[in-house]
Amino acid sequence: MSGQAAAPRRSLVWERRRRAFAEFCREYARNRAGLAGLAGLVVLAAIALSAPLFIDPAGLTVTGGSGGRFESPSARYPLGTDAFGRSVLAMVVWGARISLTVGFLATFVSVALGTLIGITAGHFGGWSANVLMRVTDWFAVLPALVMAVALAAVMSRSTVTIIIAIGVTAWPATARIVRAQTLAVEARPFIERARALGGGHGHIMLRHVLPNVMPVVLAQTTLLVAESIIMESTLAFLGLGDPATISWGAILQEARTAGAVSSGIWWYLIPPGLAIAFVALAFTVCGRAVEAVFNPRLRERR
């Protein structure tokens, strides 16, 4: 009996989700800036993923450069060469892989942490919530850059360290937003219904609160990726990244130590910075578009 009832109910749920997603896409598509940002990100992700097909990583090691030092842009090296005779274009394309990976993973760490703490604090309330929110407040007070720099310096120099340093410093904002949203959701009658039907804490948090908190989390995630990518480049620029990996910040740091600034080697300095700005802008624009879909108050009133 219950088995027969479950199947149509599940398809009903899927039907509802499909419709909600279509509605989301329709609303999102009305935001032209958001569409442009999304298109830019898709193109960039495609380039980053297919980079190994047309770039040989051997040519990107310090000793593997094939050109001369600081060659200006030519047909062979469209963006010139760096201090070690490597093609700047190849370096920037390859750097997209690290920068995007770190940006996504760091955001994932911080959003997961923030969501977990936010939902827990919002659901349980009482003294445990108080303790959690005090910890959140305290983390929010620590200056993110100083904390990330300190953490990156304390742990060994690797990409994982950078991911942890960003993830650990960026979560308080997410936790606060998620907690506020959790409180708003839990005040609604369907949570009371779920509780009356015997739903436990885990069931309510996972099946009822989480799906309703997700929209806020999604918008927050998109905006955080932009911040994480800038933070990654900052830490790499300060010389705290893994010296062997090529990220946009690391390229800029190498350019600075090689004296590209004082001798005005613009083709070494401009491309990585433009890449960072482009990706950060694209994510910011997408994040604002997502926010506008879920929060109609933000939508442009025409």
Next chain:
Amino acid sequence: MTRSAAPAATGHGTAPGTPRGGRRGLSPTLRYLGGRLLTAAVSLLAVMVTSFFLFRVLPGDPVQALTQGRNVSVAQLEALRREFGLDKPLPQQFVDYCLGLLRFDFGTSYQYRVPVADLIAERIGPTLLLAGTGTVVAALIGLSLGTGAAWRRGSVMDRVNTGVALTLYSVPSFWLGLLLIVVFASGIGLFPTNGMMTPGVTGALPVALDVAHHLVLPVTTMVAVVYAQYMMVMRSSLLDEMGADYLTTARAKGLRDSLVLRRHAVPNALLPTITLIFLNLGRVASGVILIETVFAWPGLGSLFYSGLKVPDLPTVQALFVVFAGAVILMNLLADVVYPLLDPRVRT
């Protein structure tokens, strides 16, 4: 605790004839302030403890880093260790550190061999100058552009302003600084790109002009990256106000549009922006680390960065406390100032 207990004690002592409303109005305010102060004090304490233990795990031995390249005997290394107090057990070091903090004694810098407090006193001026000028300029630009953008929402000016602000917001500040250096150092040579003063300049006015001249590029970099936040917040909070009934009333009274904007809408919309400015003020001190590093500005940020490499433990942990303390202080100020500015949240 004593602060929050005080109003309750005086409350019991009031003569029967005094109006009760006054007592009721005073006590919650003081309790609110006391609570905020207590929270701030606890945060500061936590920051001090974190600072000590966080930097103890830094890799590298400061004594070895300082004597690198020189011929030193084991006995000399031991003497140096004893001088820094690094030979004592960690709990003892922690107690010494806490006792020192009570007397505002942050210890002696390993690299400069002077008290850290003196070092900070010497470097805090340039940082405040840079961060303060940058914040004021960014806030003025952000507020006026945000007001204009919201008032003419959807116009070409609004779109261009929002687009430019978002783009600059996405640019890493250090990269913008590097580009400015390339343009102005190897290109035009209009502004100095390094340090805060030209050596040899004397006299009050020439020095002031010289510092202002050096300030141009770092402040430009900072403003370009920061003003977008103020602009976007001002724009959205003014947009929130624009649907309000009191603006319709003001217009119905026959006020001109510019007066409605200036006298009625802007003062209300300013509130969230002012909070943001306060919250950001605490962060700019650490936020200028990058700009100071790029422009070799002799402030706290570059001190922190150079100290991290040794590691110069007393300097780095003191600066950590200073940076986090600035945020705590500004949060506290925002909490205190907000009720004064906005009667609606006064209780």
